[in-house]
Amino acid sequence: MNNAVANIYGEQTPAVKSTTTEMMVGREAQEVQMAMYVAKKFPRDEVESYNRIMRACQRKSLAEQSMYEYPRGGQKITGPSIRLAEALAQNWGNIDFGIMELDQKDNESSVMAYAWDLETNTRQTKIFQVPHTRYSRRKGNEKLTDPRDIYEMVANNGARRLRACILGVIPGDVIDKAIEQCELTLKSGNTEPLIDRVRKMVGAFEKEFSVTKEMLEGYIRCSSDAFSENDFIRLRKVYKSLKDGMSKREDYFEIKSPKQETEKHRTKLDDKLKGKTDSKKEESKNEDASEINQKDMFEGTPFEMKDGEE
Known part of the structure; x- marks a missing residue:
């Protein structure tokens, strides 16, 4: 007779990882360990890395793509572009950086951007969501279904986060000098x-x-x-x-039809005529007010002659 209490969770066998998954995990772990070992064994020469960055910024093709600009609130927002950030990471050395799509469901993608200084073990990571929609002023929000459109949307959003991650692990003074050199390159010639x-x-x-x-x-x-x-x-x-x-x-440009140009010209002309009319009304109103004030000046004053007075 068996007096043992039955397992309330049932006779479930533990999940077994596939051999392929274990191999992939083990391989990635070995690659990270090897990258850190190489970075420690062959550390960067900061002087040589700085000189490589300056030489890269002297290339006009890179300097022309080194900064981004966009208007906001009547001002221009500017900063280092992803192209300059990639050049900084490549020439600074011993930095692992990239973008990974973690998941894709419910019409959005979960993405991670990261930059890892293998020497100092300094790491910047940003995890964010990218909805599969594209906004335009003409069509508004447009749902994306083409895999290529979705890939480009994820890549564009990931590039901005990747730029921030890279700039977060490279010394700020090196970044400032790189921007200064790019500006000099653009002005030269x-x-x-x-x-x-x-x-x-x-x-x-x-x-x-x-x-x-x-x-x-x-x-x-x-x-x-x-x-x-x-x-x-x-x-x-x-x-x-x-x-x-x-x-x-x-x-690139908003092309207006001749009819729109005519209506625009007519609107400007109407506003101009309206402004002249309002100005004339204001002048007439001021003249009437001036006459009333002059009349009040001579009525009820001490110099007015009353009946019976000489």
Whole structure:
């Protein structure tokens, strides 16, 4: 007779990991250990790493992509781009960085961006969600179903977090010097002032593609007088794309129809006429008020003659 109490959880066998999973986990662990061992055995020469970064920033192709800019609240937000961050990590050395998609479900992806200094064991990690939607001013929120669109959306969002991770493990003064060198690289070889180059660029757009200065300012989202070196580079790329026939004006600028231009001109004219009318009404009102004030000046004063007085 068996007097043992039955197992309330049933006769369940423990989960067994597959051989493939165990091999993958073991391989990744060995790779991390080996990377840390190599980093400790061959530490970076900071002087040589710094010199490599400065030489990289002297390349004009990198300098042109080294900074990002976008308008916010009437000001320009600027900072090191992902391209400059990658160049910094590659030349600083002994840094493991990348983006990993952890999960994909419920029309969103869970993603991790990381940067790990293998020498100092300093690590920056950011885990975030990327909804499978794309926003545009014309169409609003658009659901993504194409795997390629989803991949590009995840990569674009991951690049911004990866940039922050890389910049978090590299000394700040090295980053500042890299930005300074990129700015010097952009300015070198340009004897003509930026404002004159912008004026010529505006004239070329208007002459060859009928793109006005207002359309360029709408694309950059600031006045042409405030265009920076990076803005000029962006416009030069657009000009080359239009020149080569790789794109159309509509891909970059808001093209208004003749009817819209007529309505806009009519609205401006109506506002101008309305302003003149309001101004005339205000002048008439002021004149009436002036007459009333003059009348009050001579009524009820001590110099007024009353009946019976001489």
